[in-house]
Amino acid sequence: MAELSSRMQKTASAILPKIAATIAERTSAVRKTDLATAENWLLRPEIVDICKTASQKSLTEAALSYPDGFGGDPKLQQAFASFFNKYFDPVSEVKTQDIVVTPGASNCLDSLLFSLCEAGDSVLVLAPYWSGFDFHFVLRPNINIVSVYTEAICFLDKPEELLSQSLVPALEQAIAKCDDRSRVKALVITNPHNPFARCYPKHVLQEAIHWCGEQGLHYISDEVYAISDFSRTTTPTNGHVENAGETNGEALVNGSEEKEAIPFTSALALELDADKTPSISVIWSTSKDLGSSGFRMGVHVERRRPSNAAPNGHSGEGDAATAGPSLLTTSLGLLSTTQLPTISMLFTHALLTSDSFDTLVANNRQRLREHHGIITRRLRQWGAPFVPATSGPYVLAYLGVKVGDLQRTDRDAEDVTLASPAENMQNGSAKRRRKSVSENEGEDVIDVLRHKALVLVSPGKTFHMRDTSASSEPLEGWARINFAVPADVLEDALQRIGTALALE
Secondary structure, three states: OOOOOHHHHHHHHHHHHHHHHHHHHHOOOOOOEEOOOOOOOOOHHHHHHHHHHHHHHOOOHHHHOOOOOOOOOHHHHHHHHHHHHHHOOOOOOOOHHHEEEEOOHHHHHHHHHHHHOOOOOEEEEEEOOOOHHHHHHHHOOOOEEEEEEOHHHHHOOOHHHOOOOOOHHHHHHHHHOOOOHHHEEEEEEEOOOOOOOOOOOHHHHHHHHHHHHHHOOEEEEEOOOHHHEOOOOEEEOOOOOOOOOOOOOOOOOOOOOEEEOOOOOOOOOOOOOHHHOOOEEEEEEHHHHOOOHHHOOEEEEEEOEOHHHOOOOOOEHHHOOOOOOOHHHHHHHHHHHHHOOHHHHHHHHHHHOOOOHHHHHHHHHHHHHHHHHHHHHHHHHHOOOEEOOOEOOEEEEEOOOEOOHHHOEOOOOOEEEOOOHHHHOEOOOOEEEOOOOOOOOOOEHHHHHHHHHOEEOEEHHHHOOEOOOOOOOEOOOEEEEEOOOOHHHHHHHHHHHHHHOOOO
């Protein structure tokens, strides 16, 4: 057997068990309902119709050839430019030369970090974060993740404050602990956040970007849930994590007043100080917002530095109309162009230019809102704390470390006190009638859902959730639950979860 290269030996050995377990899970004879994978099924009927029409009208023999253009089909690049200019509200018009089409957002991040970093360099990543970064940042770029923990995790019971504090103190602390600060090359931020499914305020993003400019770091904004923002609903101004039986509205907690949720703001849309503006990359894909992860269509947008702040080799925003592709854009094009599937580009162009695209976006937001209502009503009935989502297809909820954690009885065994997340989580006050005692009481919640309820959810600890107010230990008992599946599938899965945990 041939030996692997030194750069892949350790990685492949570490990943193999996880791959084997995932394949076994997905190919098991006993089919499980997948509420773990962050896929959006809510637009798929319309998307399939658009793709069928495109295949009938636009699929020609030429589409079976290598793709035209560099960094993506020119017509698709133009469609993407129009899309970003309409939906991301950029301060400067996005041009086709700023765009590189890539085979998926993960591949885009991979190629971007491979372009920016040497092997062994580091990037700052705001935690909690998607566990896929642990794989993709190592596989080819071979870089280190420096997790940045803010005090945000302390506000799980105050969702309106989750992402509202300055990131700079945590960033300063994280970079100060690095052995060689010169090898820290970038900051990666996911907005809308995964797994909180909420958005950062403008001032927090501006401050973080300016800090990157001062430190000479590249700012990478992962915005794959950008147009899944359904924050037209309102969220509470104070109170605790939403609890059962305390509200009839979707965002009232303990009778508190409502205020508008923080809407999504792209890094392309922020007003920035010219002398503090770093190089900025924005990443998006069709996978999440358009429910088509199988297309493998990602896109990188470079926000050009202002001309008076640009170093040699970079064109500024002021002359973007006449500037050609930057070295970074060229590098991404070299790494991506030969891997682009022409059929997927054909379908993506058909979606973005469809007369019904605006309706698709509106329907997506409305359906996400409705399905968020389905799952949060059930969570309230169970007395399960959760972070109300505003942007994305999932909700972060506390289901307990062990079965029965949501059913702790008081002395007369009549009422149940809900363990809130900050103790788990500092003993919240919500109470409800005890329903029944589960035969699985004391077992691990995630395992019971997998084997007894036949439902998959994503454990919160895989997102590197930590209670920074108390210790560095992972927060147990939290799960990210995808609700962007057909309503009957969602209702059935929730019923099985409730039955398995004796919550129904």
